[in-house]
Amino acid sequence: MSGRVAIVTGGASGIGLAIAERLSADGNAVAIFDRDGDAASAAAAKLEANGGKAIGVTVDVTDRAAIDEGVVYTGAQLDTPTILVNSAGLDGFDPFLTITLEKWQRIIDVNLTGTFQVCQAVVPGMIEAGWGRIVNISSSSAQGGQPVMTHYVAAKAGVIGFTKALALELGPQGITVNTIPPGFIDTPMLRKAEGRGFLGQGVEHHAGTTPVRRVGRPEDIAAACAFLVSEEASYVTGQVIGVNGGRNT
Numbered sequence: 001m002s003g004r005v006a007i008v009t010g011g012a013s014g015i016g017l018a019i020a021e022r023l024s025a026d027g028n029a030v031a032i033f034d035r036d037g038d039a040a041s042a043a044a045a046k047l048e049a050n051g052g053k054a055i056g057v058t059v060d061v062t063d064r065a066a067i068d069e070g071v072v073y074t075g076a077q078l079d080t081p082t083i084l085v086n087s088a089g090l091d092g093f094d095p096f097l098t099i100t101l102e103k104w105q106r107i108i109d110v111n112l113t114g115t116f117q118v119c120q121a122v123v124p125g126m127i128e129a130g131w132g133r134i135v136n137i138s139s140s141s142a143q144g145g146q147p148v149m150t151h152y153v154a155a156k157a158g159v160i161g162f163t164k165a166l167a168l169e170l171g172p173q174g175i176t177v178n179t180i181p182p183g184f185i186d187t188p189m190l191r192k193a194e195g196r197g198f199l200g201q202g203v204e205h206h207a208g209t210t211p212v213r214r215v216g217r218p219e220d221i222a223a224a225c226a227f228l229v230s231e232e233a234s235y236v237t238g239q240v241i242g243v244n245g246g247r248n249t
């Protein structure tokens with residue numbers, strides 16, 4: 001039981017939700033930030049019903065004022081957050097020549113600038129505490145590339161570079177910064193992409209070509225995240241920890 005306060009963005013669904021559940025089960029108080037405030041509150045209520053301490057907060061990671069308010073509210077309700085997991089994300093499937101500047105900007109804003117903004121709001125409290133753990137959820141598509149996703153892949157590659165640079169800057173302050181690039185995890189985002197025909201022959205087909213022969217579960221990412229935010233991971237920083245069933249090495 002680690003007893004710290006964690007913020008998980010995009011924590012109302014999929015990978016973020018599994019991470020929120022795992023960090024709560026490990027004894028941390030959890031603030032679930034999501035643009036869907038009702039879903040965030042419902043998820044927090046479930047954690048509380050299981051004996052945890054949790055709050056749901058309506059935060060769109062593209063809205064700096066809402067982020068700042070959310071961080072202050074978390075501090076007042078739970079205590080200073082010293083664990084941050086950035087899982088809020090938005091995918092996109094568009095042939096390169098059809099991507100408008102507006103669409104490009106939206107994907108960058110949510111995935112990359114959102115990560116930057118939430119980190120900047122939370123890091124001062126970590127510095128004051130002399131301890132912090134940041135895990136940014138990027139994507140295996142940034143390791144291998146992915147057609148019709150240049151905007152998304154560029155944003156997620158940016159998250160990887162951002163993570164490495166921030167780790168060097170914050171290491172002396174007792175703060176680690178790592179990234180997990182998930183590959184093929186069974187979440188609403190993945191199933192929506194499948195439903196829209198963007199996954200070719202579908203999830204089960206791709207699971208069959210994955211070295212470990214299954215689709216990933218959100219809990220697989222949560223397990224890696226639980227390690228990265230733990231006390232014993234203090235010598236692990238600036239790293240890209242792939243969790244993808246062997247699809248990318």
Ligand code: NAP
Pocket residue numbers: 009010011012013014015016033034035036059060061062086087088089090091110114137138139140141181182183184185186187188189190
């Ligand atoms: P998900 O089920 O769609 O969960 C993402 C959550 O983030 C949703 O609750 C979503 O709300 C929320 N969100 C989106 N934009 C937001 C914003 N601007 N501010 C606050 N919250 C926002 O997707 P997931 O698969 O768990 O994805 C989690 C992360 O993993 C994402 O960063 C994604 O890019 C990354 N990832 C996933 C996979 C995979 O195979 N699933 C692979 C590689 C990377 P709405 O539902 O309202 O949009």
